[in-house]
Structures are given as structure tokens and as C-alpha cells.
Amino acid sequence: MEKEEYPRYLKPGFEPFDPVALASWTEDIVCKGSMRKYTDFYCTGVYGGISTGYTIGCCLRCIFCWVDFSRDFPEKFGSFYSPENAFEQLLKNAKKERVKRMRISGGEPTLCRNHLLSLLDLIEGKGYLFILETNGILFGADEGYAERLTKYTNIHVRVSLKAGTPQGFQRRTGAKGDFYELPYNAIRHLVKEKISFHVAAMSDPRLMPPEERVAMLKKLSEIGYKDSLEEETCDPYPHTIYRLKEAGLEIFNKESRTLKA
Ligand code: SF4
Numbered sequence: 001m002e003k004e005e006y007p008r009y010l011k012p013g014f015e016p017f018d019p020v021a022l023a024s025w026t027e028d029i030v031c032k033g034s035m036r037k038y039t040d041f042y043c044t045g046v047y048g049g050i051s052t053g054y055t056i057g058c059c060l061r062c063i064f065c066w067v068d069f070s071r072d073f074p075e076k077f078g079s080f081y082s083p084e085n086a087f088e089q090l091l092k093n094a095k096k097e098r099v100k101r102m103r104i105s106g107g108e109p110t111l112c113r114n115h116l117l118s119l120l121d122l123i124e125g126k127g128y129l130f131i132l133e134t135n136g137i138l139f140g141a142d143e144g145y146a147e148r149l150t151k152y153t154n155i156h157v158r159v160s161l162k163a164g165t166p167q168g169f170q171r172r173t174g175a176k177g178d179f180y181e182l183p184y185n186a187i188r189h190l191v192k193e194k195i196s197f198h199v200a201a202m203s204d205p206r207l208m209p210p211e212e213r214v215a216m217l218k219k220l221s222e223i224g225y226k227d228s229l230e231e232e233t234c235d236p237y238p239h240t241i242y243r244l245k246e247a248g249l250e251i252f253n254k255e256s257r258t259l260k261a
Contacts, residue, residue, distance in 0.1 A: 023059035037078035049099035061174035083118035140182030164216025
């Protein structure tokens with residue numbers, strides 16, 4: 001993967017990439033030691049109220065992604081925060097809004113491992129539940145990473161599946177189909193380590209064909225995952241509409257062409 005070809009939003013005929021290599025490449029941009037880039041800290045109403053750090057950087061390029069252009073142009077956005085500074089912001093907003101949950105959103109939280117684990121160390125024992133929303137790529141690639149979570153008593157992982165077949169994975173995330181097993185491996189590793197988690201899936205029928213959804217359910221069943229599946233619907237956020245259209249797919253009536261990088 002050449003530096004000058006850093007993957008942005010997908011266009012027809014895109015070159016599929018190795019998501020683990022892209023994770024590492026993105027970390028070069030958004031991590032500095034144990035610091036990580038964020039653009040904002042705030043509380044939202046999801047999960048019944050949660051203090052959120054909006055971070056930067058992901059190792060997939062989902063065509064339905066709602067995140068702003070910081071995902072595609074991470075070099076242009078955000079400021080570096082140490083784990084201590086990020087925790088301060090999360091705590092300040094949690095206290096202000098009286099919420100008992102925290103998360104990192106806007107990017108893939110498992111990038112910048114040192115930052116995440118140091119942040120979890122700071123949150124541990126303070127009475128907050130950390131909800132770790134992940135695409136499962138890095139937990140799937142490295143069993144040892146999932147094992148590092150076993151020391152925390154206040155964590156719940158949400159693994160979000162994007163596909164049920166290698167073809168669907170490549171088409172909708174930009175990552176090579178060969179890597180589509182990684183999120184399923186993440187589930188295997190989380191089961192093995194007995195970490196609290198559940199599975200979500202972007203199985204909106206406008207994006208995932210019915211036969212692929214069946215393949216996904218079959219795979220989950222083979223893995224032995226029996227808990228509830230949170231099936232997601234693709235909402236018409238401005239950046240979602242833009243990315244779908246750039247990828248050559250229109251699933252909404254209203255569309256926006258006004259966003260600029
Ligand atoms: S939807 Fe999630 S995994 Fe996919 S590109 Fe956006 S932030 Fe990354």
C-alpha cells in the first residue's frame with residue numbers, strides 16, 4: 001500500500017485494501033504515543049445517555065458510514081488528547097449530564113491500542129460502563145487484544161458486522177474480501193475470553209441482499225452466537241448519502257451533493 005494512495009471514500013472501480021494495514025497506516029496519522037486525535041466531546045441520548053468522545057480514524061471505508069469527513073481525511077481534522085485529557089472531558093460531560101456510560105465514537109476505538117487501554121485503566125472502578133463499539137477487525141486479527149480486556153469489569157463490547165460474504169464485505173467496506181472473517185474471529189475471541197458483548201449488523205435489505213443475510217445468520221449460528229442480534233437500518237445522514245452516491249449507489253429519495261472535504 002503506497003502512502004499516496006491512502007483510501008478515502010469509495011468510488012466505482014476502487015482498489016480493495018488490507019484493513020489491518022490500513023489500521024496501522026491510519027494510526028500513523030491519528031496516534032502519537034498514547035495520544036489520539038479527537039474533534040469533540042459531548043453527551044448523546046443513545047444507550048439511555050452516554051458521554052462520548054468523537055475520535056478520528058477507521059480501518060474500513062463503509063459506503064453507508066455516517067461519520068464526517070474526518071474518516072476519509074484524518075490528517076485534516078482533530079487535536080491530540082492524552083488518555084488523561086480524554087478521560088477528563090468524558091468525566092466532565094458525564095457529571096454534567098448525569099449519565100453513567102462512556103464511549104468513543106466517530107472512528108474505530110481499537111486503533112491506538114495504548115490510548116484505549118490507558119483510557120480504560122482510568123475509567124475502571126469509577127462507576128461508569130464503557131461501551132466499546134467496534135468493527136471487530138483488530139480484535140479479530142489479534143486474539144491477544146481481546147484478552148487485554150479481561151481485566152476490566154466495566155466494559156461491554158458491541159461488534160458491528162458489515163457483511164455475510166467476502167463479496168459483500170469487499171463491496172461495502174472497501175477491504176479485501178479475504179479479510180471478511182476477521183469480525184467473526186473477533187466474536188470467537190470475545191466468547192473465549194468471556195467478555196460481555198453483543199453483535200450488531202448492518203443488514204438493511206437495501207444494502208445487504210437477503211441471501212447474504214442468511215449466510216451471516218448461518219455463520220453466527222456456526223460460531224455458537226445465540227444472543228440477540230441488533231439489526232441496523234441505514235439512515236439518511238448527509239455523509240451517508242454522499243458516500244453512497246460516490247460509490248454509485250442511491251437508496252434514498254433525498255440526496256445531498258453539497259458536502260465538501
Ligand atoms: S461505519 Fe464504522 S466501521 Fe464502517 S467506516 Fe464508518 S466508522 Fe468505520
